Structures are given as C-alpha cells and as structure tokens.
Amino acid sequence: MDDMHQHGFRGWLAAPVPASAAQARAQQIWLGCKRFAANRSALAGLVFLLLLVIVAWLAPLIAPYNPFQQSLSARLTPPSAAHWFGTDELGRDILSRIIYGTRITLYIAVLTAGIVAPVGLIVGTIAGYFGGWIDLVLMRIVDVFLAFPSLILALAFVTALGPGIENAVIALSLAAWPPIARLARAETLTIRKSDYVAAMRMQGASHLRIIWSDVIPMCLPSVVVRVTLNMAIVILTAAGLGFLGLGAQPPSPEWGAMLSTGREFMMNAWWVAAMPGIAILLTSLAVNLAGDGLRDVLDPRHD
C-alpha cells in the first residue's frame, strides 16, 4: 500500500494501474528483475557471467602476463604469488591464458546463440503456423538432426569443415538448432488457434506479419530460456572439440585445447589441466544457474 504513495520513477514502476503500454511493460520487466534478484543462486550466476564479460573485455589490462609469452626457464612452475595458477609447459602464465580464453568461450557461446535462436524460431514458427506438408517436411528434417547426439554431429561437421573456431561455431550451431525449432513449433501450435491471431487475420494481416508480430514474441520467453540453458551444453561441447584438437588451434588459449596439452604433463603438474577445467566448470555452472533463474521468471508454466 505504501508503494501507491511513492513518487518519481519508483512510484511510476509500482503504480497499481499502468497508464500506458510502455509503463505496463516497464512494470513487468521491473517485477521480473525483482523476482530474478530474489533467487540468490541465479543472481550469483548472472554476476559471474557479467564478470566474465568484463574480464574478456578488459583482458589486456587484467592479465598479469602476455598469454603467448614463453619463458622456458619458468616451465611448469606450480601456483605461486608470481603465477597464481602456475605456468604451462612453455612457461606461459596460465591465469593470463585463462583470462584471454574467456574471449574465445564467450565468442563461441554468443555467436552460436545468435545463430541458433533465430534459425530455430523461424523454422519452428513457420512449421507450427502453416502446418500441413510444410510442418511435415520441416519436422522430418529436425528429426534427422535430433537422431544424432549433438557431440557426434558437431564432430562429423567439424571434420568435414576443418578445424578452427568459426567452423566449430558452425558445427555447434548445426547441432543445436533442432531442439529450439521443436520448442518454437510446440509454442506456435498453442498460439495459432488463439482469438487474437484470428482477429489479426480478419483485419487482413498477412501470414508473415502475424508470425512476426504475434507468434514470435509469444515464443520468445521459452526460446530465450532454452537457448540460455543450451549455452551450457554448447560451452562444454566447444571445450570437448578443443580438447580433441578440432576446435580452436594452438597456441590459442582456448580452455579445452589448454586442457588437452595439460593432459601430457598432468602427472607431475596437476595445475596445467586442473585450472582450465575449473574455468569451464564455473562458466557452465553460472550459465545453468542464471538460466534456471530466467526460466522461473519468464516461463511460469514450468514446474
């Protein structure tokens, strides 16, 4: 009740009856943020991800050493005050390499999400909206892709395309879009029968316009949640590709690739393999936590 008497921006956000569409939307976003912030583990995940973005952005300022600088006199030195995470087999500072590696991991994850979400949305909404043989054909294609475990599919594509980060992104995207398409289709099937879609159609809106302005916005929340949660899998798969030598190539400080070189020296230098693995674990943990929190806010039907 106190909220009603507040003035200024807070009062505007808490007004019991929104005066405009913009205010209603702002209030919804505000409530969502509040719900998200109330979930401590989700908040922790988000904060960690934001930190990663800052670290990636400011890598040259934060990293104590040049990640490619070899120092053969300081090979495989254990963690110390000078090298917090120790050095690798060429004397490079592992902390600095991990810091630069965040750039690669974020690059792969964001680019893959940027490809997978629109492709999945477009294919899924078109299949669900038009139905009939379009649906049949598109969903058969989705089924074929889903018939492979995503790592196997990504491996096969990356072998065919050749190793490298860009090709890894293409391969990961090819493996990750089908579940999104299936989800968007399922959402579309429930939306296309609704009255407001019928109303739009009677007003003479074209199919494309209905899909763009009525169907896709309704699918967005669940797709965003799913894509976020899938990013954890993408990060793990990308690391797996790097580990097998099919992702980013040395001397690039990609975490999976660092792990695979660390493997050779693991028995007497545990930190070389342990540190990048912890970085991968924490990142995918943060994505999972943030994604779970996002789901609670955006997708109330779940659970």
Next chain:
Amino acid sequence: MRVAAQGGYLTPRRRRRLRETLVAIASIGVTLLGLVALTFFIGRMLPLDPVIKIVGENAPQAAYDRVYRELGLDQPLIVQFLGYLKSAVTLDLGNSLTSGRPVLEDIGRVFPATIELATVAMVIGTGLGVPLGVLSAMYANSWIDHVVRTVCLIGYSAPNFWLGLMGLMIFYAGLGWVSGPGRIDFVYEYGFEQRTGLLLIDTIMAGNWDAFRNAVSHIVLPAAILAFSAMTYISRMTRSFMAAQLTQEYIITARVKGLSWRRTVWRHAFRNIAVQVLTVIALSYAFLLEGAVLTETVFAWPGFGRYLTSALLAGDMNAVVGCTLIIGIIFVTINLICDVLYRVLDPRTR
C-alpha cells in the same frame, strides 16, 4: 501381426491403431533415409580430396583419373547418392582409409568395449540416480534435496573429460586405488579366450580371477565418471516425475488412509512413474554412447569413441561417416524402443 492375419478382425479402434503404427513406421523410415542423406552430405563437404588421399600428391594424372572414376565421383550426385544409399542399406560402409579393413568390421571389433563401459556406467548411474531422485522429491526442499540438486547441477556443468583427467590424477596417480588407462594390463591380455569381447564376462568364463580383478580395476574409474553424468540426468528426471505425482489426489487419499509417507511414495507413486523412468534410463544409455567419445579418449579405452576420434583426426571420412551413421541408427532404435515400451507398459496410453 494378428490384426493383419485375421482380415475381418479390424474394429475401428484397431484400424486406427494399425494406421498409427504404419505412420510411425513410415516416419522412422523417412528419418533413417534423412540420416543417410545427412551423412552423405557431410561426407561430400570434405575439403580434402579423397582421391589424393588414396593415390598421393604426386600421382600421375592417369592414376588420379582412374581412382576418380573408381570412386564414382564422375557420376551425377544423385547417382552417387543412390549408390551410397544402397551401400548404407546393406551396411557396406566401405573400407577405412587408415586400417584398410571394412569400417563395419572395425566397428564390430571395438564395439564390445564401449558396450561394456556404457552398461557398467548405466547400472551404477541407475542404481544411484533413481533412489536419489525419489528421495529428493520425497523430501523436497530438505537438506537431502539440496545436496542431490547441487550434486546434479555440478554433474551437468562439469566437462566429463576433465573429470576423467582429474580422476586419473587423484585415484590412479595419487592414491593408486585403480588401474590406469586401457581395459586390462598387458600381462593378462592373452591369458584368457575373448569369446564375447566383454572382458568382465570373458574373464569369469575363463575362470581367470586375477584378470577379472584387473579388468574391474580398469573399468571402475571411467564407468564411474560416465555414471556420474547418467546419474545426474536420471535423478533430475526422476525427481520431476515424482514431484508431479506427489501433487495428485490419490497420494492424499493414501495418506488419509494412514499409509506411511515412505510406503505411499514407493508403493503408490513409484509404480506410476516406473515406465517414464525406464524410458529415461534407455535414453541415458544412448547419451552414454555419446559421452563415451571423450571419456574413451581420456582413458585410452579401445572402444567406439576412440575409434571415431582417431578416424576424425586422421581425416578418415569413410570411418567417420560410418560411425556417425551407426550411432544415428542406434539412437533412432533406442528412441523407438522407448516409444514401444511406453505404449506397451503404460496402460494410460491405451
């Protein structure tokens, strides 16, 4: 079958079911066809020239042309695809470019190792995952629930190849509790007859207990690592199935009748989720085959995954395409089995 044999037996309901079955079979057929087409496409995307791979860089033009024709690369794409389709249907996957043997033979040789690993992992994963999932739902928001959920969260956030490396470092190099990479020590390798290819069974059949113990000490760690990821998936799904059941009214009825909480959960609710859990276990078996690719690489486990990765690194496209196709077929089959299980075992779907 019975329906088809007895013509006049087609009630509308049976006819509908027959039609559903036929549609399901047709759609699986289309999926399999698509599978073949996709692998064909992947095989043709290859930036390397398969002819050069065979004849070498400096081969004379005549030899190049001859191999080019032998591989059928001068034919139109659709003819090439039909040829590929025919060989896929007859499971003639061509020869591996590195080992020179037929790919199918190679896969048959390495597959038992993977099956053994995945099966042991699944037994452990199910044995832990199902009870933990049920307990977690039974005592929702208690400390048990929080522990289980945290462990699961870590389980599906951690790269399992890294867990494998850490496991080797701690339990093999550090503590010496388990044996290192490989399936069995060289000393024992020829001490018994390999009849099934499953070493745990072969050593028992041969009565060679030392070899058996050695094989167990080799399989424990990779199986535990794989089981961990299977367990997180199984317990997460079991928990959510169980949580959905526990909101049902029959649960309240059973409680009002004076049944203990434990009995209500295990006797009443668990029966209702048993089929769902079974399908999840079957699916997790399929995912274990996927997880095996990286785990086998870490543990030098001579199975399917390691065969695939070494083929990948060697650019052996016949083997890669063959493996991908086989995995796809296994995946589709397991999904089909899950579907059938669901229909047969769950009376609610009838």
